[in-house]
Amino acid sequence: MLIAGDIGGTKTELGLFSNEAGPHRPLVQTRVRSADYASLESIVKEFLATAKEPVDRACFAIAGPVIGGRVKATNLPWVIEEASLAQELHLNLKRVHLINDLEAIARAVPTLRPSDVQTINSGTPVPRGAIGIIAPGTGLGESFLTWDGSRYLAHSSEGGHADFAPTDERQIRLLEHLFRKYDHVSFEQVCSGIGIPHIYKYLRDVEHIREDASVATRIASADDATAVIVNHALDSENLSELCVATIATFFAILASEAGNLALKVLATGGVYLAGGVVVHALPALQKASFMRFFTRKGRFSELMERIPIHAVISHAGLAGAAVRGLEDPRDA
Numbered sequence: 486m487l488i489a490g491d492i493g494g495t496k497t498e499l500g501l502f503s504n505e506a507g508p509h510r511p512l513v514q515t516r517v518r519s520a521d522y523a524s525l526e527s528i529v530k531e532f533l534a535t536a537k538e539p540v541d542r543a544c545f546a547i548a549g550p551v552i553g554g555r556v557k558a559t560n561l562p563w564v565i566e567e568a569s570l571a572q573e574l575h576l577n578l579k580r581v582h583l584i585n586d587l588e589a590i591a592r593a594v595p596t597l598r599p600s601d602v603q604t605i606n607s608g609t610p611v612p613r614g615a616i617g618i619i620a621p622g623t624g625l626g627e628s629f630l631t632w633d634g635s636r637y638l639a640h641s642s643e644g645g646h647a648d649f650a651p652t653d654e655r656q657i658r659l660l661e662h663l664f665r666k667y668d669h670v671s672f673e674q675v676c677s678g679i680g681i682p683h684i685y686k687y688l689r690d691v692e693h694i695r696e697d698a699s700v701a702t703r704i705a706s707a708d709d710a711t712a713v714i715v716n717h718a719l720d721s722e723n724l725s726e727l728c729v730a731t732i733a734t735f736f737a738i739l740a741s742e743a744g745n746l747a748l749k750v751l752a753t754g755g756v757y758l759a760g761g762v763v764v765h766a767l768p769a770l771q772k773a774s775f776m777r778f779f780t781r782k783g784r785f786s787e788l789m790e791r792i793p794i795h796a797v798i799s800h801a802g803l804a805g806a807a808v809r810g811l812e813d814p815r816d817a
Contacts, residue, residue: 486512487810488533488540488574491586491802492525492547494560494623495678495709495761498803499532501540508596508807509799513538525565526573533574542580543570544810546589546802548624550643556583560623560679582809585641587628589805590759590797591618592639594630596808601799603767605758606776608793614753617746619644620760620797621739625673625680629750639805644746645673652741652781655692655734662687676738678762681711685731694727715766732769735762740778747792748782755793759801767796 487502489511497519500511513536522528525545533540549559554567571581584592594616613632620626625645630637649670651657656675663670663683674680682704688694700717704710717728739758747756763770780789 486538486540486542487807488529488543489803489806489810490525490529490543490545491589491800491806492545492558492561492565493519493586493761493802494548494558495519497522497525497528498800499528500803500807501536501538502807502811504811508593508804508811509598509601511803511807514803519561524563526570529570530573540574541576542810543574543576544582544584544806545570546584546586546806546809548586548622548626551583551585551641554583556585584806584809585626585628586802587618587620587626588639588641589803589809590620590626590757590801591616591628591630591637591641591805592808593801593805594618594757594797595637596804597797597799597801601801602757602795602797603771605770605794605796606779606790606792608755609791610755610793611753614755615750616754617743617750617752617756619739619743619746619756619758621677621680621735621762622760623678625671625677625742626760627746629746629752630754631750632754645677646671648672649675649738650741650745652778653737656738658691659684659687659734662691672738672742676735676742677760678709678711681714681731681735681762684734685710685714685727688727688730688734694730696727697725699723700725700728711762712765715762715769719766719768732766736766736770736775737778740775741781743794744779744782744789747779747789748785752792755795757795757797759797763796764798767798770796 627644718732
């Protein structure tokens with residue numbers, strides 16, 4: 486039995502998986518707020534005590550660079566090591582794996598079912614072409630897949646921390662505004678769960694788009710300001726002009742960076758948009774001028790129009806960790 490997990494800055498998902506059921510059908514599953522726990526080990530021990538099922542292997546996907554079986558979580562005060570996890574779970578160290586969260590999503594992509602995605606642009610996919618993955622959750626993750634002659638190989642990256650490159654006058658002013666506060670302005674700071682409030686405050690304080698008092702009150706008392714902003718950008722009965730403008734700007738930035746990723750890896754096999762923000766704001770994504778910003782790449786605009794774009798609406802991170810954990814060690 487495999488225990489697999491997707492550990493993010495906001496939430497942690499754990500599940501038990503078997504080879505027979507596969508990576509998309511956890512036998513037991515839970516979701517908890519990451520910040521409520523002092524460590525991943527404490528979450529795992531609580532889950533296993535409730536599940537009451539023996540495990541013989543483990544794989545956890547986490548936001549952050551995994552180097553030498555160790556990772557400092559990007560948006561959590563945790564350091565996680567394969568050795569300490571193996572000790573806690575009483576497992577052979579070779580049966581415990583840590584992988585980057587975007588590597589996990591990449592591993593899941595070849596196994597996705599039609600119900601796991603919504604297509605934004607059908608395009609003209611090239612068989613066995615490279616595939617790009619970009620995922621705004623608490624932070625911004627990026628990864629990609631390449632074909633090795635027999636299967637797709639997943640590659641992690643920290644592309645979300647690359648320099649933010651504005652593409653219109655509003656974004657230029659946003660960058661100038663953030664430069665007054667930060668030494669380095671990355672795409673993550675304007676294109677993620679932690680970035681959306683930055684856009685909101687800029688539009689409110691610099692462009693002076695009116696803030697609804699009720700929205701301001703909800704944001705002030707909320708654990709997650711981004712969720713409030715997304716909700717008031719989508720709720721037709723309680724629309725906020727400021728929230729609508731915030732999410733429109735967010736998707737323009739996401740589209741541009743998704744296009745950058747597609748160019749860098751020549752993602753003729755498609756681009757997959759994942760992460761919690763995409764799932765929660767999907768109606769806005771489907772209405773947004775996403776393709777206009779995605780394809781605006783000068784001489785390569787025609788190529789960009791041919792690239793398929795899909796939104797992942799299932800728990801791909803957890804599935805990808807399960808894919809890795811269930812692999813034959815000879816194929817890993």
